[in-house]
Amino acid sequence: MAEKYKVVVIGAGPGGYVAAIRASQLGLKTAIVEKEYLGGVCLNWGCIPSKTLLYVTELKRTLEASKRIGLTAENVQIDLEKLRKHKNDTVKRLTSGVRFLLEKAKVDIYEGEAAFVSNGEIEVRKDDSKAAIESENFIIATGTTPIELPMLRHDGQSIIGAREAIDIPQVPETMLVVGAGPIGLEMATVYNTLGAKVTVVELLEAALPMLDADISAASEKALKKQGMEIFLSSKVVSSKKSGKQIDVVIETPQGNKNMTFDVVLVAAGMKPNTRDLNLEKAGVELDGRGFVVVDKWMRSNIGHIYAIGDVAGGMLLAHKASHEGIAAVEAIAGDSTGADWKAVPYAVFTDPEAAGIGMTEKEATESGRKIKVGRFPYRAVGKGIATLATEGFTKVISDAETDEILGIHIFGPHSGDIIFAGTALMETDSTAEDLGHIMAVHPTLSEALMEAALNVNKRAIHIVN
16 A cells, blocks of 8 residues: 655755655645655756865865965875775765655655656656655656767766776776866866876867856866866867777867877766656656756646756756745745746856856846946955966946845855855845945955945956955
């Protein structure tokens, strides 16, 4: 006989487990299903382990750069075995924490792969066992998986994805990264710092092409300065194994290039995990790329089936998934304004970091609005000079008539932390004048954001407007 619940969440990543805990808080009988590990990709193979590696490699680069100000550390080495252990211990601690929170919230945990039998029931299979679960409401939170390229067939050794890369099985002498998005460039940063000669290929005309053009250009310049070779408007057209290496042909605007690499990391985009859910039996509508179509309350076309996070498309961000999970559960409980955030912040943890929220300058211009743009460099901030962060800058875009903030973009250390101030202000329809009026602690890098807002209206103090 099937177990019955008020809410069943399929997928225990940062969207799913948060949704399950919030459902329990609201007094709803809840279960969660996970086919691999609690915490999903984010905690196990993505956000957390990658930032663990990036922190260590950032320290190495910081030490090497500090020679110019008197801090000398000769022959800085990274012990890969200890680094792996730190990464694995971090993941284990956080995933164990997720299990503890779910159990304390009295959420029933099912291990196995879920598939719909009807729009009111799923079957969970693990090995030779299976369980039937009925629910008044379902929340699909199954995330995405990397796209594989036909000319670069994944073998888990010489042609790898982010899951293999995060374990740093070894540091290759040469490495090709296909895709200059956040995943590709973050892992390129790790391996480049560990000593690999890294080449990046990107189909579009910019590195981090989703970012504001000024941020993208600054990131590309910084990565090249660190020793990476970057081919834009380029693609891999063929590959073949040559012993333990991979020979590839890269089509570039300057002609084809024949190159050989020890390892190829494919980070060319993500596809939704909807194929194995039997959604056709539930009647759930998908878009042309396989993402679940949802409304502002995260409901699919079947009113009691919801989808959150990456599987619902849009910006593929862990924090967005968590907030969508809460919105979906509160909608089920009858008390939700939906996923109506005015803007969603994001960050890329390359070196330096980049972060943003709202419209890019191009998007703001193309929207038909008249805009004003304020900029401020870290080299005009005391702490920026003192901490060698002089490459950084901030940028604020506002409506020329109302002064309402339309977008904020930051390039430099701690961008992902500083952007939170912009998020709070954009959510409350604030203006550039409002942001410029808020005190920033001195001396901090956040002063650059305050001054960029002042510069929108030609009132910045520490640069010539």
